[in-house]
Amino acid sequence: xxxxxxxxxxxxxxxxxxxxxxxxxxxxxxxxxxxxxxxxxxxxxxxxxxxxxxxxxxxxxxxxxxxxxxxxxxxxxxxxxxxxxxxxxxxxxxxxxxxxxxxxxxxxxxxxxxxxxxxxxxxxxxxxxxxxxxxxxxxxxxxxxxxxxxxxxxxxxxxxxxxxxxxxxxxxxxxxxxxxxxxxxxxxxxxxxxxxxxxxxxxxxxxxxxxxxxxxxxxxxxxxxxxxxxxxxxxxxxxxxxxxxxxxxxxxxxxxxxxxxxxxxxxxxxxxxxxxxxxxxxxxxxxxxxxxxxxxxxxxxxxxxxxxxxxxxxxxxxxxxxxxxxxxxxxxxxxxxxxxxxxxxxxxxxxxxxxxxxxxxxxxxxxxxxxxxxxxxxxxxxxxxxxxxxxxxxxxxxxxxxxxxxxxxxxxxxxxxxxxxxxxxxxxxxxxxxxxxxxxxxxxxxxxxxxxxxxxxxxxxxxxxxxxxxxxxxxxxxxxxxxxxxxxxxxxxxxxxxxxxxxxxxxxxxxxxxxxxxxx
Ligand code: HEM
Numbered sequence: 001x002x003x004x005x006x007x008x009x010x011x012x013x014x015x016x017x018x019x020x021x022x023x024x025x026x027x028x029x030x031x032x033x034x035x036x037x038x039x040x041x042x043x044x045x046x047x048x049x050x051x052x053x054x055x056x057x058x059x060x061x062x063x064x065x066x067x068x069x070x071x072x073x074x075x076x077x078x079x080x081x082x083x084x085x086x087x088x089x090x091x092x093x094x095x096x097x098x099x100x101x102x103x104x105x106x107x108x109x110x111x112x113x114x115x116x117x118x119x120x121x122x123x124x125x126x127x128x129x130x131x132x133x134x135x136x137x138x139x140x141x142x143x144x145x146x147x148x149x150x151x152x153x154x155x156x157x158x159x160x161x162x163x164x165x166x167x168x169x170x171x172x173x174x175x176x177x178x179x180x181x182x183x184x185x186x187x188x189x190x191x192x193x194x195x196x197x198x199x200x201x202x203x204x205x206x207x208x209x210x211x212x213x214x215x216x217x218x219x220x221x222x223x224x225x226x227x228x229x230x231x232x233x234x235x236x237x238x239x240x241x242x243x244x245x246x247x248x249x250x251x252x253x254x255x256x257x258x259x260x261x262x263x264x265x266x267x268x269x270x271x272x273x274x275x276x277x278x279x280x281x282x283x284x285x286x287x288x289x290x291x292x293x294x295x296x297x298x299x300x301x302x303x304x305x306x307x308x309x310x311x312x313x314x315x316x317x318x319x320x321x322x323x324x325x326x327x328x329x330x331x332x333x334x335x336x337x338x339x340x341x342x343x344x345x346x347x348x349x350x351x352x353x354x355x356x357x358x359x360x361x362x363x364x365x366x367x368x369x370x371x372x373x374x375x376x377x378x379x380x381x382x383x384x385x386x387x388x389x390x391x392x393x394x395x396x397x398x399x400x401x402x403x404x405x406x407x408x409x410x411x412x413x414x415x416x417x418x419x420x421x422x423x424x425x426x427x428x429x430x431x432x433x434x435x436x437x438x439x440x441x442x443x444x445x446x447x448x449x450x451x452x453x454x455x456x457x458x459x460x461x462x463x464x465x466x467x468x469x470x471x472x473x474x475x476x477x478x479x480x481x482x483x484x485x486x487x488x489x490x491x492x493x494x495x496x497x498x499x500x501x502x503x504x505x506x507x508x509x510x511x512x513x514x515x516x517x518x519x520x
Pocket of ligand 1: 026124125126137145315316317319320321324327384385386390391453454455456457458460461462463466467468470471505
């Protein structure tokens with residue numbers, strides 16, 4: 001659900017240049033047709049590739065921030081292959097895109113991977129603005145990801161998180177017996193990812209046992225690489241007029257293979273649900289059941305076909321896991337580097353839920369953890385999991401943008417990572433300081449454009465409650481049941497980022513859990 005330019009392969013590009021030169025004349029003609037006299041400023045572009053060379057590397061959010069400082073601090077033009085882009089880097093310009101001109105910029109640019117994997121963009125995130133998107137979005141808000149639905153998955157979250165606590169406790173015990181005083185680190189990234197996957201798959205497909213569990217495992221395997229190809233534009237997307245490129249590079253064949261595999265498992269998941277429903281064993285309603293109910297009723301303006309059911313199921317599954325895992329990883333990392341914050345957050349959760357680690361707590365008291373809320377907000381500010389949001393496009397009209405003109409079919413990149421650190425809005429903006437939210441009315445709900453980890457406007461993330469319910473419960477449990485230390489010889493947690501589907505940590509987070517109140 002993000003735009004990534006990290007996959008640009010420079011050597012591949014050079015080889016392609018020979019072919020591209022042949023089309024130079026055609027391209028030039030195309031580009032001159034869209035030329036507008038008062039485009040936003042931007043760096044000089046090279047023939048054919050435009051500014052692609054300036055995006056090479058693995059930190060596009062930082063590159064765009066640097067480029068914007070030099071060439072267009074509010075809004076900057078960028079040419080990537082055949083596609084015109086503008087890059088938004090301040091809250092004021094973000095407000096113009098996501099509020100003033102929200103409708104004009106409400107579409108998404110075409111991405112070949114989304115077209116193939118989501119049955120012709122029949123999902124929500126990549127669907128162009130129009131009737132299908134409107135209906136699916138409404139469905140999401142009212143049915144699939146509503147507060148009532150999120151609450152209905154509470155048992156699943158609590159069960160899976162208590163499994164995580166049990167595994168960590170076992171690791172703490174085992175390491176103490178083997179290493180006496182010093183504990184052994186666990187791969188917290190992997191453990192958290194396992195539990196977010198388990199919660200999301202149970203919510204989406206149901207029971208964590210029997211055939212359903214087998215199918216979930218199979219699905220996990222086939223979708224493993226799907227997120228990566230959806231992460232951003234590829235060379236084929238940047239040169240849409242060169243229709244032969246996806247086949248020539250083998251990208252299309254790769255996508256079709258992935259699609260075939262995921263479609264096969266999705267079909268089985270749906271068949272399993274159908275036969276369970278026929279047999280009268282409704283069980284607890286999961287998201288596939290909700291979609292099938294709606295499909296049977298068919299009383300909606302745009303019909304819900306089986307392809308729509310599969311596209312939405314796949315999307316929710318992919319959207320739920322990476323974003324929540326990334327948020328938890330960064331929040332723990334920041335707290336490990338600031339023991340004051342870690343202790344304060346631990347004190348709060350232990351005071352509210354009772355200091356004994358053998359106590360268990362459910363979600364009902366989580367709203368009382370005000371300091372933890374601020375810690376999560378601060379983590380989302382500095383480490384927005386989707387740092388460039390999802391790209392938008394003005395498909396139908398040219399847009400007057402302040403004193404500039406944005407030509408029709410321009411892709412819009414909103415650099416939320418840079419915006420969330422704007423020093424005009426945030427004092428000591430680079431510092432992790434949760435207390436800044438005590439007096440501050442700013443929140444992530446899309447009304448304050450200096451803080452947009454979930455985006456804003458019509459295309460804002462509909463999964464906020466679903467995602468944060470997982471994040472908060474897991475963090476509260478990690479803080480309540482364990483004290484945490486760094487592995488031997490490590491003075492602080494390395495905060496190097498890795499840009500991909502989400503802005504993850506480059507290295508998995510390894511920490512030593514020590515059961516709070518002693519090992520039972
Ligand atoms: C911490 C967790 C999450 C973060 C930080 C996050 C962030 C985002 C962002 C930045 C966008 C793009 C918004 C824009 O273009 O303005 C987005 C879109 C979306 N998210 Fe999330 N997300 C999270 C969790 C979830 C979950 C759990 C789900 C579903 C289960 C979900 C489903 C979606 C969908 C369907 C869209 C596309 C919306 C549209 O295009 O209309 N997200 N998310």
